[in-house]
Amino acid sequence: MSCGRRCRMPRDWASSARGALEGVTLGPRAEPRGRVEEIGDGVAMISGLRDVRLDEVLRFAGGQTGFARVLDPDRIGCVLLDCTAKVEAGDAVFGTGEVVNVPVGESLLGRIVDPLGRPLDGKGPVLAQAHLPIDRPAPSIIERDLVTEPVQTGVVVVDTLFALGRGQRELIVGDHSTGKTTLAVDTLIAQAASDMICIYVAVGQKNSSVRRAIDALQRHGNFARCIVVVAGASEAPGLQWIAPYAGMSMAEYFRDKGQHALIVFDDLSKHAATHREIALLTRQSPGREAYPGDVFYIHARLLERASKLSKDRGGGSLTALPIAETVAGNLSAYIPTNLISITDGQIVLDAALFHQGQKPAVDVGLSVSRVGGKTQAPVLRKAAGTLRLDYAQFLELEVFTRFGGMPDGRVRDQLTRGARIREALRQGQHVPFRLADEVALMLALQAGLLDELPVGAVTAFRAALPEALDRDAADFLTGLTDTGTLEDKARTDLLAVLATLAKSLGDTKTPA
Numbered sequence: 001m002s003c004g005r006r007c008r009m010p011r012d013w014a015s016s017a018r019g020a021l022e023g024v025t026l027g028p029r030a031e032p033r034g035r036v037e038e039i040g041d042g043v044a045m046i047s048g049l050r051d052v053r054l055d056e057v058l059r060f061a062g063g064q065t066g067f068a069r070v071l072d073p074d075r076i077g078c079v080l081l082d083c084t085a086k087v088e089a090g091d092a093v094f095g096t097g098e099v100v101n102v103p104v105g106e107s108l109l110g111r112i113v114d115p116l117g118r119p120l121d122g123k124g125p126v127l128a129q130a131h132l133p134i135d136r137p138a139p140s141i142i143e144r145d146l147v148t149e150p151v152q153t154g155v156v157v158v159d160t161l162f163a164l165g166r167g168q169r170e171l172i173v174g175d176h177s178t179g180k181t182t183l184a185v186d187t188l189i190a191q192a193a194s195d196m197i198c199i200y201v202a203v204g205q206k207n208s209s210v211r212r213a214i215d216a217l218q219r220h221g222n223f224a225r226c227i228v229v230v231a232g233a234s235e236a237p238g239l240q241w242i243a244p245y246a247g248m249s250m251a252e253y254f255r256d257k258g259q260h261a262l263i264v265f266d267d268l269s270k271h272a273a274t275h276r277e278i279a280l281l282t283r284q285s286p287g288r289e290a291y292p293g294d295v296f297y298i299h300a301r302l303l304e305r306a307s308k309l310s311k312d313r314g315g316g317s318l319t320a321l322p323i324a325e326t327v328a329g330n331l332s333a334y335i336p337t338n339l340i341s342i343t344d345g346q347i348v349l350d351a352a353l354f355h356q357g358q359k360p361a362v363d364v365g366l367s368v369s370r371v372g373g374k375t376q377a378p379v380l381r382k383a384a385g386t387l388r389l390d391y392a393q394f395l396e397l398e399v400f401t402r403f404g405g406m407p408d409g410r411v412r413d414q415l416t417r418g419a420r421i422r423e424a425l426r427q428g429q430h431v432p433f434r435l436a437d438e439v440a441l442m443l444a445l446q447a448g449l450l451d452e453l454p455v456g457a458v459t460a461f462r463a464a465l466p467e468a469l470d471r472d473a474a475d476f477l478t479g480l481t482d483t484g485t486l487e488d489k490a491r492t493d494l495l496a497v498l499a500t501l502a503k504s505l506g507d508t509k510t511p512a
Contacts, residue, residue: 032051032052033048033093034047034049034052034058034092034094035091036060036087037075039084039089040281041277042237042278043080044066044080044087045076045282046093047076048093049076049093051095052071052076054068054069055067056096056097056098057098057100058078058094059095060094062087064081064082064083064087065080066080066081066082066238067081067242069282077281078093079237079238079241080236080238081242084236100116100134100135100246101134102131102132103126103128104128104130104131104253105129105130106129107126108128108227109224109225111228112228113126113227114230114239115229115239115247116239116246117246120230129253132249132252132253133249134242134245134248135301138304138305138307143309144167144309145308145315146308147167147317147375149317149375150166150375150377151196151319152435154187154434155432156425156438157425158183158360158362159433160380160425160442161387162345162362162367163377163380163381164369165375166317166319166375168320168345169321169322169343169344170319170320170344170345170346170347171321171322171324171339171340172346173324173340174351174361175325175327175329175351176325177354178349178350178351179349179354180267180325181323182430183360184266184323185200185213185216185430186431188200188217188262189216189217189430190432191221192220192221194260196262197225197227197262198221198261198262198263198264199228199250199264200213200214200227200228200264200266201264202228202229202266203231203243203265203271204267204270204271206232207233210228210230210232213266220430229243230243233270237277237278240274241274244302248306248318251263252318254316255317255318256313256316257316258314259316260316260319262318262319263321264321264322265320265321268299268335269325270325272291272295275291275295275298276290276291276292279292289334295334299338300342303322303339303342303343304342305318324339329350329351344370344371346366346367347367347369349363350366358425359427359428359429360427364388364392377484379435379480380439380442383439383442385442385446387446390421391418391421391422391425393418394414394421395418397411397414398418401415416451417445420455421445423456423458423459423462424441424450436477436481439480440469440473440498443491443495447495449495453502461505464501464505465501468497468501472497473494476490476493
């Protein structure tokens, strides 16, 4: 029996090998091969590859990869995506014929990955549904639709004064350590109960800062519907450069399926600095502030991909919140100016307000949302009324009254109301408000229910509001959820609940 098996094996092996060789073309094969001329700071200068195209992936003899960023007649500037320690001058380089692409799909949800989709959370490989190139054309005008649906950020000052819409691009800009990342992360946390997929892209950030953002999302948000893309400050410049584009492709997968996504870029100032570094190393001509001339284009082509698609394209949306850092509040610097001109508005955070304890430190005079008025929830827009005008007048009057003099009764009432508005707009981090909470708070302000309270009691009122609504205004919550409107009777009943809550806090012994 065993002898027969041994006798049959050579014939079986020969037939199977002959079948395998039938589809193989034997003979010499030409393979384009280049040579590393110089290597340093994450950039390799390569000669010998004449047919390489822009952004094509190149493979080094040691297994490392990079992409062609500069194509000169005699040399190629290649930005490495891996460690350069084992790449040396004289090493062989091969073209792959492919551009940089990333895995996309539902399998990325709840994961922490690098810009190439490689896992950083120790949960095993990502089983992607598909792969998409990192650089894709933005939807054309005919493929887009009007931005009409709101993005509830859960941040009172944003939702009431600078409302965002699905498909909008809103810049968050301010000095170092003024709460930019916190504002963006709170917006992601507020989507825990919504239908939006959240993507957080960290570019050039310290590991400790990224860890805090991830911890906040895991503790307070719905991390199972989030994707975190990390290209830290210690990573290769190539990874930092492709990170925003990789995150955008991951988000576009959901948008193109008719779903809604929200992406945060933290931050594009560091991305621009990385682009400048790569440009100088590859000997591109420097321009203003040593940035190359295409620094505007790299961010424009990125942010133009955020959009609200038409019904024919599925009706999905992709909202972008890029972050930029200023120095000494200089909004006219090169990169902030570029991003302001690309986006649909900006939320400006002021260092002075931040150090005074006004958090979020939003400068209501410089901030604007060029789309938000069309997207704000109608019930919130009606409840907020003239809030922005009243608050702006208060800020002006407050400056004048510092010089002394006794204001008349009307001005005194405006100052009293304005102080309560300012206190109501304060908010702790990682505590997003529901739409119903924001509507109730605005109604209490507009009805003057907080005018008689000491300023310190407004904080207590705001903190106690959600529980009071759940306990005493269940009909209001149900009606708002079902219809999105506030009927006259429901408004009257709600004001009664708010008046009772304000009266219960009226004895708080806090100076006005």
